[in-house]
Amino acid sequence: MKIKVLIIFLINSLNVFSVELYPIIKNYSPRDYNSGNQIWSITQDSTGRMYFGHNSGLLMYDGIRWENYEHPEKNIIRSVECADLKIYAGSYESFGYWSHTNTGALKYKELGNHYAKNIIRNVDVWDVIAFNDTVLFKAADQLIYCCDNKIDVIHIKGNSHYFFKSGTTYYTYTYGEGLYVYRNGLNNEPELFNFFKDKIISSIQPTVDGVIISTISSGIFVVKNGVTTIFSNKYNDFFIKNQVTKMVLTDNGELMVGTRLNGLVVFDLNGNFLWNVNKQNGLQNNTVLSLYIDYEKNLWIGTEEGIDYINLKKPFRIFNDLGCRLGTIFTIAKAKKNLQYLGTNHGIFELRSSDNIEDYEEPQFIEGSQGFVLQIKNFDDQIIACHNEETYLVGDGGLKRIFAEGINCIQKYSFKGKDYLIAGNQGLVIFKKELGEWILKNRVEGFYEPIRFIEIDEFGNIWTSGGHKGIYQVRLDDKLEKCEFQKFYGVADGFPNENDVNVFKIRNHIVFNTQKGFYYFNMRLGRIEPFERLNLQLGTYKNASQVFQFDLNTYWFYGNNKYSLIEFYPNSFYIKNKSESYGVPSRMLNGYENVVKISPTESVICMTSGFLIHNIKSEFINEQDTLDKTVYFNKISFSNRNSLNGKAYNATENFHSKLEFPFKSNVSLDFYCNSFDSDINFITTLEGLDSEWSKPSRKADYEFQRLPHGDYSFKVKVVSKDNVQSSEFSYSFRIEPPWYASRLAYFIYFIGGVAMLVLFRYLFLFRLKKKERILKEANDKRLEEERLENEKILMRMRNEKLRSEVELKNKELVKTTMSVIENNEVLDQIKNEIEKNIRGGLSNAKELNNKILKIINQTKSDGNYWDKFKYHFNKRNENLFKALKVQFPDLSSNDLYMCAYLQLNLSTKDIATLENISIKGVEVRRYRLRKKLKIDSDVNLSSYIMEISQNI
Numbered sequence: 001m002k003i004k005v006l007i008i009f010l011i012n013s014l015n016v017f018s019v020e021l022y023p024i025i026k027n028y029s030p031r032d033y034n035s036g037n038q039i040w041s042i043t044q045d046s047t048g049r050m051y052f053g054h055n056s057g058l059l060m061y062d063g064i065r066w067e068n069y070e071h072p073e074k075n076i077i078r079s080v081e082c083a084d085l086k087i088y089a090g091s092y093e094s095f096g097y098w099s100h101t102n103t104g105a106l107k108y109k110e111l112g113n114h115y116a117k118n119i120i121r122n123v124d125v126w127d128v129i130a131f132n133d134t135v136l137f138k139a140a141d142q143l144i145y146c147c148d149n150k151i152d153v154i155h156i157k158g159n160s161h162y163f164f165k166s167g168t169t170y171y172t173y174t175y176g177e178g179l180y181v182y183r184n185g186l187n188n189e190p191e192l193f194n195f196f197k198d199k200i201i202s203s204i205q206p207t208v209d210g211v212i213i214s215t216i217s218s219g220i221f222v223v224k225n226g227v228t229t230i231f232s233n234k235y236n237d238f239f240i241k242n243q244v245t246k247m248v249l250t251d252n253g254e255l256m257v258g259t260r261l262n263g264l265v266v267f268d269l270n271g272n273f274l275w276n277v278n279k280q281n282g283l284q285n286n287t288v289l290s291l292y293i294d295y296e297k298n299l300w301i302g303t304e305e306g307i308d309y310i311n312l313k314k315p316f317r318i319f320n321d322l323g324c325r326l327g328t329i330f331t332i333a334k335a336k337k338n339l340q341y342l343g344t345n346h347g348i349f350e351l352r353s354s355d356n357i358e359d360y361e362e363p364q365f366i367e368g369s370q371g372f373v374l375q376i377k378n379f380d381d382q383i384i385a386c387h388n389e390e391t392y393l394v395g396d397g398g399l400k401r402i403f404a405e406g407i408n409c410i411q412k413y414s415f416k417g418k419d420y421l422i423a424g425n426q427g428l429v430i431f432k433k434e435l436g437e438w439i440l441k442n443r444v445e446g447f448y449e450p451i452r453f454i455e456i457d458e459f460g461n462i463w464t465s466g467g468h469k470g471i472y473q474v475r476l477d478d479k480l481e482k483c484e485f486q487k488f489y490g491v492a493d494g495f496p497n498e499n500d501v502n503v504f505k506i507r508n509h510i511v512f513n514t515q516k517g518f519y520y521f522n523m524r525l526g527r528i529e530p531f532e533r534l535n536l537q538l539g540t541y542k543n544a545s546q547v548f549q550f551d552l553n554t555y556w557f558y559g560n561n562k563y564s565l566i567e568f569y570p571n572s573f574y575i576k577n578k579s580e581s582y583g584v585p586s587r588m589l590n591g592y593e594n595v596v597k598i599s600p601t602e603s604v605i606c607m608t609s610g611f612l613i614h615n616i617k618s619e620f621i622n623e624q625d626t627l628d629k630t631v632y633f634n635k636i637s638f639s640n641r642n643s644l645n646g647k648a649y650n651a652t653e654n655f656h657s658k659l660e661f662p663f664k665s666n667v668s669l670d671f672y673c674n675s676f677d678s679d680i681n682f683i684t685t686l687e688g689l690d691s692e693w694s695k696p697s698r699k700a701d702y703e704f705q706r707l708p709h710g711d712y713s714f715k716v717k718v719v720s721k722d723n724v725q726s727s728e729f730s731y732s733f734r735i736e737p738p739w740y741a742s743r744l745a746y747f748i749y750f751i752g753g754v755a756m757l758v759l760f761r762y763l764f765l766f767r768l769k770k771k772e773r774i775l776k777e778a779n780d781k782r783l784e785e786e787r788l789e790n791e792k793i794l795m796r797m798r799n800e801k802l803r804s805e806v807e808l809k810n811k812e813l814v815k816t817t818m819s820v821i822e823n824n825e826v827l828d829q830i831k832n833e834i835e836k837n838i839r840g841g842l843s844n845a846k847e848l849n850n851k852i853l854k855i856i857n858q859t860k861s862d863g864n865y866w867d868k869f870k871y872h873f874n875k876r877n878e879n880l881f882k883a884l885k886v887q888f889p890d891l892s893s894n895d896l897y898m899c900a901y902l903q904l905n906l907s908t909k910d911i912a913t914l915e916n917i918s919i920k921g922v923e924v925r926r927y928r929l930r931k932k933l934k935i936d937s938d939v940n941l942s943s944y945i946m947e948i949s950q951n952i
Contacts, residue, residue, distance in 0.1 A: 048674020090125025
């Protein structure tokens, strides 16, 4: 990416900043990395980690952490080179390499003990070159060749510190002899360039068609096709005076030249000066000891006082007013070819360009401009300065007052085909052009509100904002002298608030910014409404406090303490590109932010002590949905109560293996990113524990304490400030289960489970059989009970049947008895009648009557009836007689019959008839029976006998 700001400035007359305009520099002092100050060499491994050889050993930086490693002999590390994650290093009488251990730390292995004692005594190994599987160490006139674990020594011509390689060509140098060039390998006879025999070579950089060779005290030269020429005639004296120590060539053809006395100077390959950084404007020291361009095309500078870092891809060059000569810069305006004006809180400064690198012009203060200058604008090649006390025209002759009062803002105003200027302070002021010069026309009558911002819409309406009380819409009369219409718009008209409401113009449309986003004026409804289409696309920038136009489709938005360059599609409010300004120093103007377009490709961002030049060509090249950043895992370690120190693993070597850690381990992970800008953060999540991603943070080491057993995957993404995210990077590990959840435990559990199943089966079968037995016994018992119950029922049925039969027989007996009684009664009546006839003297009937009486007596006295009765009676009352006899043995047969009669519930008269005794005789028997039964007189004798009969 080419950023040649000063070439563009030469074209656009802005090379006044040639000496002091430079990229943003990040400094790392010895206090930051807690080690030595002199940085002799720099290299980078394939994962992006940076390594620095310095006075105290080897320094490693992964973008997050610094780590120091001391040489076993406490030597100064003069040279470093990375190959296959090994860091080869040369030092005093020593050469070897560092490699990463299982803990992720570096461990040194010496390769040169034998050679150091016998060959490279009392010298430093200043150069190391690694390529393919070969490593070359340069010590004096010895070239130590390391390949396939074998070490050979090659004696070469040239006894200097440095050894250079380009493709298959090797370069070495001997003072007093010249430059030796080995083409197509070191085994060939070298070609000698004696042009350099009296010059001390410090660096060689190959180009497409030759090499650039720097010397410490003789300047820089170019060798093409065997011809040597001076790199830049104009600046060669500068190189000689400041002594070139190192050079590197960027991909875009910028030659970075490190010097001993003036820091870093940058040229193009045609010898044109581009920019210079030194101790005065950002470097920590003017002596450059080492230079390195990393994989992301960033420049690392090793100096006498630490490490400096420059992101060459950033679209910025900075002017630092370190001595606060100018004050706070509010605005800048281009006047003509080599002249610009700065408006500051000190006044107005004039800047003129110069072509001499060491003889540039200082900014000149314009006398009489003391005060606060908020705006300087060029209207038709005339510079108008908005001073807090007066309004001036600024030119080569100094200041010319055009208005006796100060103004806050000024805009061009076209009215009826003529151009005017309209300015705001406590009301509106109109300027007109007369004889080619802007002069005061009049102050507008009828409108006296404070004004900070002015915009004019397509209908000629003037919209003003004082910043503290809503928006005013104003229309002037035809002479631009009076306000014929004004209306205030506040909360009642649709604004969410009236404070901090400003007016801007985007794509020729009036918009208003508020704390709730952008609003616009709905002409049809005459109301202020939210600009939803714009707010949705702007995201966080919908709350921007300032908007600055770069061109019709591109605008700067300022909000959340950062700037964003936003490009819209032509003729629409849909955003095409958005690019935030990362890494800008936090010296913005609070409340007075300003971005000024100074050329078709550059903007000036004003700051409190300087300004930034932004090149828009560096933006919007390829809008990316994902951030092109890579995360590398450095190490993973664990510890627990059984292992206090734990164990660490090299995450790079174990990346594809799933490590397992003991139960309830404290697991720590370190990672890093091959980006060295502070504008990136990380988001993380531990799959298996977390459900969401963390908030963005620079934290790059995490510890998870006493994790439960299971499988985990630690995931991390790189996130930019505008929330663009990288791909997902993850590292998986497993926490082993506790002993009671181990495989052996599960096997034991399985065996135990099987045994338990067998036991349970046995117990189940045993209980089943027992239950079956119990059920069988219960069933048998139930069946027996049912059988007995059935028998009881059957017996009861039989008894009922018998009882029914008995009742029937009793009934028959009673019937028979009653028949006998009735017959006897009839017979008694017949007998009585006949006896009456006989006693009446009926002799003729005497014989007949006698016969009848005889028959009746025979019938009455016939024993068959009685015998039948007694048979049935005794059969029916057999059990009763037995029971009474057992209970009352003194009972006679007559007593038993009396009981039977009473059980039949016969009356005394019936009993007398059956027994052929008198009623009194029956009562006597009843009395005797009661005494034998021993019952009281109040007990019913018949009921008592019936109760005994029922209980039999």
